Amino acid sequence: MRLDIVTIFPEYLEPLNVSLVGKARARGQLDVRVHDLRRWTYDRHHTVDDTPYGGGPGMVMKTEPWGEALDTALADGYEAGAGGPGGPALVVPTPSGRPFTQELAVELSQRPWLLFAPARYEGIDRRVVDEYATRMPVYEVSIGDYVLAGGEAAVLVITEAVARLLPGVLGNAESHRDDSFAPGAMADLLEGPVYTKPPVWRGREIPDVLVSGHHGRIARWRRDEAFRRTSAHRPDLIERCDPAALDKKDREMLSILGWRQGPDGRFWRDADAVEQ
Known part of the structure; x- marks a missing residue:
């Protein structure tokens, strides 16, 4: 280019x-x-x-x-x-x-x-x-x-x-796949928190699920954390998300975070909802 x-x-x-x-x-x-x-x-x-x-x-x-x-x-x-x-x-x-x-x-x-x-x-x-x-x-x-x-x-x-989107620019071609706003499974959600070694720093431990070796649970945890962060920082993204792109677990997490689904399928948030 x-x-x-x-x-x-x-x-x-x-x-x-x-x-x-x-x-x-x-x-x-x-x-x-x-x-x-x-x-x-x-x-x-x-x-x-x-x-x-x-x-x-x-x-x-x-x-x-x-x-x-x-x-x-x-x-x-x-x-x-x-x-x-x-x-x-x-x-x-x-x-x-x-x-x-x-x-x-x-x-x-x-x-x-x-x-x-x-x-x-x-x-x-x-x-x-x-x-x-x-x-x-x-x-x-x-x-x-x-x-x-x-x-x-x-x-x-x-x-x-x-x-960073050009072929060969990133060392790992998969690096931008899970970016916030990247097309794909995590589209319209902000990226959740990330961790690296050591497992304990100043008394703070990483989430157990990340060392469980269970890829399905890890993927679910990451998506749930993405919902948490998006709900806290960019609720407008949830308000205009495509309900058809959400599964049962997604809807359960949104409910925990205080979101409700209206007759038109779109999500709105309780005025007194407290961030979990």
């Missing part, structure tokens, strides 16, 4: 040289190119922003530098053969975008080439997004309901979430 990132703060992307992403780059599994937007400015101050039409606070990033930067990145990528099946896609981190989820991370991981346009100030002139939407898919993505000083942190989040 190829990633092109255009930014006014290339140094912000230094974490892409370390840890899992850095190793993927070193092995050639991930080709990351970081471009300084100011290279495509031609005044003495390397200006990338201007006042907004219609008035208002803040500044807006200009069309010309972004257009030239993205055109150059696209030309370089096509020349290097990065197009591949599906071609490039533009990812624009923005608080007004669609929520970034594991499902979206999987979708992006299946594309051969992503271009990132992290904005600063009040954002990028809308005409830039509209222009490139005529050439490629555009993903406007939000990593949460808050506002940052710029989109570079979101690029780091999205890149790591996507990179």
